[in-house]
Amino acid sequence: MFQIILTYFLWNSVFADTNTEVFGYNREKILTYVFGIIIIRALVFSARSVDIPGEIADGKLSNYLIRPINYFKYWLTRDLSSKALNLAFSISEFIILAIILKPPLFFQSNLLYILLFLIILLLANYLIFVIRMIVSFVTFWMPELAWGAQFIFMMIITEFLSGAVFPLDIFPDTWQKTINLTPFPYLVFFPLQVYLGQITIVESMQGIMVALFWSLILSIIMKKIWLSGLKIYSSEGR
């Protein structure tokens, strides 16, 4: 919550003059972005699959391999339950902060934007799942880096490059274009751009196509790494 308070007051200070427009945002839209982060972070980033590296490292993975269940579907389901729980908390957080801070919020009225927003949110949830799985599977080869890899990729690189800390618009154009080629902006930044109507419908559709492309490519990579990892998995500690 303190992170959101910091971000809120930071942008509130930048947009102290209500007529200010910076990086393509007005006061209403940037504060909606900050508040939107509360919900989208809870929805996208919360997951139970953060336990996977530890389970691979200490051999608990074997317990899953002997069961008649699909490992990926199992964790996807657990992640979904975690998201539902965290979403409930984040809505409470959203309401409490909205009552205390009374920000001017932007409500999207264009149904097409809302539909595209929901589609990209679904894709974002799948993308983060695949990214987390790939990062977790590093543990097959380097068990001592079980948490280290998660820390760097999931808690730092993904958070910053997804726009969960600040909107990516503040970067120069070339940087933005480069970041947009990666899967990260489609986790938080892009959904919020669509919701706020910061980009056109055509650009929103193009973004969804890129997110779909990444989902497909990363799914293939995830499966390949999983199969390679299983070949060297020795269930140490069991």
Place this chain on the structure above:
Amino acid sequence: MNIKKFKYYLRIWWHLNVKNILPVFNHNPTIIVFLIGKIIRFTFFGGFIYFLLKGTNTLAGYSLNQTLFFFLTFNLIDIIGQFLFREVYRFRPQIISGTFDFILTKPMSPLFRVLLGGADATDLITIPPLVILVWYIGNLLNPSGLAIFYYVILVLNGLVISAAFHILVLAMGIITLEIDHTVMIYRDLVGLGRFPIDIYKEPLRSLITFIVPIGLMISIPAKAFMGLINPIGVISSVLFGMALFMLSLQFWKYALKKYTSASS
């Protein structure tokens, strides 16, 4: 504390910490990963401030270099605090398991052991370049000799406040058996000092200046460096820091009396 006792504790600190740091690097690649992570996070935040201020020119009336200086001062105090007081993060298992008993039987202050007994090796590497960055950006602000003196005094005062916070966390840990969440709340609160406290509105600004003195700990030193704090402000801050430290020591003594050694 006399000189002899100071040397005694300095020697213990050296044995507990510095001698252990190189072996940690040799045997634990995770530390290297965490070090890289910290550097990346620092670079991202620094980059954010740079590009933000390139677009807005000022933040709450402060220029790019001034805002960067606030950010660097936050990092300086936060990282030195983490380097020195990392052992606090490992205190809970000692209380839960009762191994704290062994510390109580040793011929040294138990507070010294649980507060300063486990420096964070990764921060030993990040502190020197950070000091150079503070010096470089600070130079661009053309400070007077007196402002630099105030800054050094107030950064030390910030570390005293940080120590007081950590002692309060330890004391609460003994009473409630809860450390991890209290530390996380402390870290999140301190994070509010990344930017000048002038960005916050009342009553939050007063709250984080005087009640939870993040402002005194982080923003005031940077402001003094910029010549924005008068001598009375400097003296008041130091007195406040000392009072908080004394209060935390009293709380620690109170908590220690409540320790039951139940699990041992």
